[in-house]
Amino acid sequence: xxxxxxxxxxxxxxxxxxxxxxxxxxxxxxxxxxxxxxxxxxxxxxxxxxxxxxxxxxxxxxxxxxxxxxxxxxxxxxxxxxxxxxxxxxxxxxxxxxxxxxxxxxxxxxxxxxxxxxxxxxxxxxxxxxxxxxxxxxxxxxxxxxxxxxxxxxxxxxxxxxxxxxxxxxxxxxxxxxxxxxxxxxxxxxxxxxxxxxxxxxxxxxxxxxxxxxxxxxxxxxxxxxxxxxxxxxxxxxxxxxxxxxxxxxxxxxxxxxxxxxxxxxxxxxxxxxxxxxxxxxxxxxxxxxxxxxxxxxxxxxxxxxxxxxxxxxxxxxxxxxxxxxxxxxxxxxxxxxxxxx
Numbered sequence: 001x002x003x004x005x006x007x008x009x010x011x012x013x014x015x016x017x018x019x020x021x022x023x024x025x026x027x028x029x030x031x032x033x034x035x036x037x038x039x040x041x042x043x044x045x046x047x048x049x050x051x052x053x054x055x056x057x058x059x060x061x062x063x064x065x066x067x068x069x070x071x072x073x074x075x076x077x078x079x080x081x082x083x084x085x086x087x088x089x090x091x092x093x094x095x096x097x098x099x100x101x102x103x104x105x106x107x108x109x110x111x112x113x114x115x116x117x118x119x120x121x122x123x124x125x126x127x128x129x130x131x132x133x134x135x136x137x138x139x140x141x142x143x144x145x146x147x148x149x150x151x152x153x154x155x156x157x158x159x160x161x162x163x164x165x166x167x168x169x170x171x172x173x174x175x176x177x178x179x180x181x182x183x184x185x186x187x188x189x190x191x192x193x194x195x196x197x198x199x200x201x202x203x204x205x206x207x208x209x210x211x212x213x214x215x216x217x218x219x220x221x222x223x224x225x226x227x228x229x230x231x232x233x234x235x236x237x238x239x240x241x242x243x244x245x246x247x248x249x250x251x252x253x254x255x256x257x258x259x260x261x262x263x264x265x266x267x268x269x270x271x272x273x274x275x276x277x278x279x280x281x282x283x284x285x286x287x288x289x290x291x292x293x294x295x296x297x298x299x300x301x302x303x304x305x306x307x308x309x310x311x312x313x314x315x316x317x318x319x320x321x322x323x324x325x326x327x328x329x330x331x332x333x334x335x336x337x338x339x340x341x342x
Contacts, residue, residue, distance in 0.1 A: 032203075036206075039239050042066045053250065055217065055259060057309070068313065072320050072324075074204070092328050094183070096329070097183060098184075103318060103322065106318040112223060115158075123300050124300065127148075129147055129148040130289060140281065149273060180212050184208040221258070224258075226256055261302055261307075268292065268299055
């Protein structure tokens with residue numbers, strides 16, 4: 001599905017038309033300009049310096065942090081705009097439905113992080129075996145080489161029964177992204193709505209676009225799948241070029257994204273496997289083995305650090321969305337009671 005300017009439910013979705021009266025309590029131009037400027041500034045941190053960009057776990061962490069900050073900013077802005085006038089059940093119902101899908105995405109990313117950590121343990125054990133040697137400069141014993149080779153093979157196979165064995169139940173990533181996209185294209189003003197309600201829907205729409213973009217890149221890269229989401233941000237948003245250019249740069253070739261840290265570990269795994277494949281390391285090859293093992297330690301450590309950073313970011317994202325969701329639920333419960341007492 002393409003979320004394009006042409007197919008957008010809001011080809012010129014803006015509450016700032018000249019025919020609309022400006023509220024004396026809200027300067028909508030300033031509110032949206034501030035929100036958009038913050039988002040545009042954060043998107044600069046995701047820009048690639050190379051014409052042939054590579055996506056890393058570190059880049060994904062920045063993207064997830066941006067998404068968390070954007071959700072938090074949007075929540076604050078919407079709360080300020082609706083404090084006096086209130087918001088319709090439509091926008092609240094949409095966020096409740098949309099937020100569940102975002103939480104599902106967080107769970108899917110966490111699942112992949114856990115899987116990579118499990119695989120990293122296999123590589124750690126292989127490194128431990130290859131560093132163990134006999135007396136003096138003797139290379140590892142054949143049985144240790146064999147066990148290390150088996151660990152590397154397990155790492156490369158990336159066992160598909162991991163989810164069952166670990167008790168995870170996650171939805172397919174393409175289904176998650178499709179649900180997010182479908183939710184966004186259903187955002188549309190119904191009947192006669194207030195200027196503030198229209199402004200609320202515009203912000204929700206903007207956050208939805210950023211969510212689909214970040215979630216699409218994260219799930220595509222972590223699951224090793226082709227591009228899951230094609231999105232074009234309408235030009236009415238000042239940050240549209242930043243997102244559209246990132247989308248093109250990331251998925252410009254075959255639509256697949258290989259995370260640099262994982263690719264580095266995979267390349268070193270091949271080198272180690274080839275080196276120990278015969279089951280015997282000659283004394284003269286000991287230096288090569290030590291060098292290969294040291295390189296593996298370095299790249300797995302880097303992968304581990306950036307996995308932890310991404311995991312922290314996803315947990316924060318989960319917390320932000322859950323907090324906003326709980327606030328919306330509270331408004332649902334309190335709103336009708338307050339109205340009955342007015």
